[in-house]
Amino acid sequence: MASRVDNIKEYNEDKRNTLKSKIENLKVQLALGKMDTKSKYQENKKNIRDAINDFDARIETDYDLVTDEFAQEWLEDSIEFEEELNALDYQFQKEGEEMQAEFEANKQKLQNKVAAFKAKVKEKGQEAKHNWEETKSETEKEVAEPGKYPYVTY
Numbered sequence: 001m002a003s004r005v006d007n008i009k010e011y012n013e014d015k016r017n018t019l020k021s022k023i024e025n026l027k028v029q030l031a032l033g034k035m036d037t038k039s040k041y042q043e044n045k046k047n048i049r050d051a052i053n054d055f056d057a058r059i060e061t062d063y064d065l066v067t068d069e070f071a072q073e074w075l076e077d078s079i080e081f082e083e084e085l086n087a088l089d090y091q092f093q094k095e096g097e098e099m100q101a102e103f104e105a106n107k108q109k110l111q112n113k114v115a116a117f118k119a120k121v122k123e124k125g126q127e128a129k130h131n132w133e134e135t136k137s138e139t140e141k142e143v144a145e146p147g148k149y150p151y152v153t154y
Helices: 002-006 013-061 068-144
Strands: none
């Protein structure tokens, strides 16, 4: 997306940088939203596992009320629930690793941009200082010539 923004020639560099910054901010907000979702998922997963364990305990205590067929079906269903939770865990883990890698890459890009910007500012500052010294020196030489500027007192 950032490369597409760079191709918008109608915008000056400041506008392009602002737009890219907003895009990066949206990416960060998305990552934070996913983290919040994962946190809520972890809470729900715990609740589901607690409910499964509670139901298992009830079956064991009230076993005489439950048929063998029902107990077998429940065992199969509870295994299926666990498999689905494990699959979701794996998916979240994989997405988390991918998000972390993307975050680190974007962070490194941003750090590189900041370093390049600082170097550019330092270079421009040195250039401005050099130009100032040069201009000052030339001005002092010009003013120092007697009679060249009658309005300047020596």
